[in-house]
Amino acid sequence: MYLVMLETNGNQRYIFSSPRLRESIGASFQLTRLASWTKEALGEPSVCHPTDPWVSRSSGKVIIMVDGESDAVSLIGRVTRRALAEAPGMDVSGVYVDMGGKKYVDAAALKEVHTKAAEYALSRPPALARFSQMPFLTRAKDSVLPAAPPLGIRDEATDDTRTALSLPSRVKRHLALASRESLLDRARIEGGLPDEELARDPLKLERMLQPLGDDDSLALSKIAVIHIDGNGVGAIMRDLDMAMKKVPDGDFRKEKEVRCRPDDPDALRRFLLKVNERLENSVIQAFVTAWRDVADWARQDAEATGREHTAIPVVPVILGGDDVTVITSGDYALPFATAYLKDYEQRTEEDQLLSHLSDDPNGQSGPMTAAAGVAVVGHSYPFHIAYDLAERLVTEAKKVGKASTPARSTISYHVLFDSTVLDATQILHAYDSFTTRPFLLWPDDAPPASAGESATSANGRSSWPEVCARVRRFKNLTAEDSQATDARFPKTRAARIRRLLSDAAQAALAGDVARGRELQDKAEAEWEDARSNVDARIDTLLGDIKGLFDLMELTDILPASYLDAIAPGENTSATPSTSEDHA
Incomplete structure (x- = not known):
């Protein structure tokens, strides 16, 4: 038996290699296709594998068992060739290790395949090396890559066919619409939100908020880029044996959980798949709940002011793994972020598997946590720079959240006044001395402060409800x-x-x-x-x-x-x- 790991590399570079939002959306959608490509490759007669070959299935990484070395080589070849053809510029690599006659995956095999991947990464050329600069003379727009001819497919945008674009950019742009529609389907189907109030991009949102004949030029004067990232997920994946030991034997065996004993030879594989599934579901449902909450608040505000409610001010961008990126109008950004964090905590705390994976030093069950960063900018401000700022805000918020034991969910924001400063660290450093961000999502466990008392945590941070x-x-x-x-x-x-x-x-x-x-x-x-x-x-x-x-x-x-x-x-x-x- 052989253990195969396929993963995408340099995801941030691939998503944000262009300053265009449309390309970022298309690129993030491409990264989610690795699992489906692998599933289809497993269905080929040339790849022999166990009845249930999956070990791990998450955004950007899959781990599978196959019968022999030739099956491992065939699987990796099929998936990487498909990525090369359908997602040019995306870096997909695969490695395999011999499990030494074992029928079940253990922690040693997982460690070995990850070590093999790290070694292989040092010896292989970068993905951009595929695109020769010479003898091509035309440089692509917004790229260091050479221009490529149009894709020549029926639904390619007219503007794209007339613009000098690189091959990766053309494919990303073409898939952006499919990505947006898949995210909007979450709101339509799972959130029950009306299609006529959903916006697939900021320009459409602006038009919906400012109906024809309306002279309100401030309908979308400020937008916000929200980035949210989970805490502790990487640590769980790095030490699965320890994570498994946190789950009580009774919960581990339950029909809806792992459905085997913790000492079962197949327990690690089953546990990893179930954690991946539950985390993905928690992220998706929290995302939809926050979207629905913003829709309710926007509708209430419109009614209170006598305005017509024409649009839900949310534009989804990225939903993958435990990362979420969203664009909203400036006033509903913090409401979306805090609604997401609260629902994510509630769902993971109620989950009989995930609730045991918190980092509580006393082994108590509790919610998994996350950090959110909100960058409020002018409506024409470049997306990729606003995203950098939101990502930096998440980094600062995580420092505060992880300073507590167990970790806490945190939120930070910044309203950008000076658009001449582009470095996110420099921007935030200038405000350190007269702001109190980041904030804790919840106060400490001490009794809530009354209206006349100030509520701060043990580390001096204010909680969001008190703010x-x-x-x-x-x-x-x-x-x-x-x-x-x-x-x-x-x-x-x-x-x-x-x-x-x-x-x-x-x-x-x-x-x-x-x-x-x-x-x-x-x-x-x-x-x-x-x-x-x-x-x-x-x-x-x-x-x-x-x-x-x-x-x-x-x-x-x-x-x-x-x-x-x-x-x-x-x-x-x-x-x-x-x-x-x-x-």
């Missing part, structure tokens, strides 16, 4: 009072404090420490004045001065229906107390 409650209090404090001519916490003062904090941070980054300290002192003086004239409890109502920047941004980008759902019970009509009331 939303602060946003509602801030909107109340800055709202016009029917009994007075001025706002109770004037927006001009809040804007002044935000400007002082921003200028202080910029001065510090430029090395002008004295100037930075002077501006910081001015901001704190303004905050102290607000404490004296507005409410002595302002630090517990709104958090400290560092959180003001976030509150002002979130006030602008969180819709009313979402705040009503996430932070109920905040009295938005209550008059704040002055310092004299607490003397």
Whole structure:
């Protein structure tokens, strides 16, 4: 018996080799086809295999058992040749190892095949080496590759036939529509969402939000790129023996779970397949639930303002493995991300297999977690740069989430004002000193804080429900009072404090420490004045001065229906107390 592993390599390079969103969508769809190509190759008479050959089946990687070495060579050849023909530019490789007469896969065999793959990767040429630069004279648009002739198929876009494109770009563009339709089918079939409210791309979404004859040029003034990535999935796959030991024997044997004893020779293979299946289902269902929740919130907001509800402001981009990428209108990005995280946690906690795979040090069952990054940008901002920013936000959020034991789900965001700075790390570093991101999805297990108390975790991070409650209090404090001519916490003062904090941070980054300290002192003086004239409890109502920047941004980008759902019970009509009331 031989163990075969086929996997895609350089996925990020393949997906984002072009700045065009359409090509990224087509490329991500191509990566999901590896399992179906392998399944079809297994059906060929030249490939002999056991009755149930699958060991692992996930996005971008499959592991299979076959009878002999010639079967392994034939399988790898069939799949890689198909990838070469149908997905030019996609890097698919395969390796195999002899299982030494074993009938069942064990951890040693899995480790050996992964080691063989790593060794092979060092000796093979890159996928781009297939595309010779000479003697071709025409360079493809948005690519370092040579231009290729049109595909010559019936439904190829007219614009594509007239543009100098590389062969990988042509195939990606052609498959983008199929990818988009498959994702929209999730919303139609599993989410029950009406087809006429679904948008397959940002341009269509903009047209749907701004009907013919509507002069509202701000219908989609800001969009957001959301990237979500799971925590701990890689660690589970790297140590399957340890992961199996976490599952109680009773749950392991159940009819709907692995359906064998943990010491069964075939237990590892069955366990791995079941984990892959459950994780994929949890991701898909959380994705659909978040989409449906945003549809409900958008409909409520339209009704509340007397507008016609014409579109659900969600455009799916990538759904593969435990990675999710979505484009939304700027105001529904954080609602989508938090709805996804909550549903993902709930589903994995309720799953009798996945709930045991959390990293709780005491071995307690619990949810699997994830991190979300939201980059809010102008509607014409390049997608690939916004994605880089969202991906960096996920990295920062993961650091906070994994600092806790067990890991926590976290969320971070950034509203991009300066489009001249393209480096994501540089952008986020400039805001470190006067924002409180990332946020924890849930507060600590301690009793919830009351409306007048500040809820922060043991590591000093605020929870998302408390942040939303602060946003509602801030909107109340800055709202016009029917009994007075001025706002109770004037927006001009809040804007002044935000400007002082921003200028202080910029001065510090430029090395002008004295100037930075002077501006910081001015901001704190303004905050102290607000404490004296507005409410002595302002630090517990709104958090400290560092959180003001976030509150002002979130006030602008969180819709009313979402705040009503996430932070109920905040009295938005209550008059704040002055310092004299607490003397």
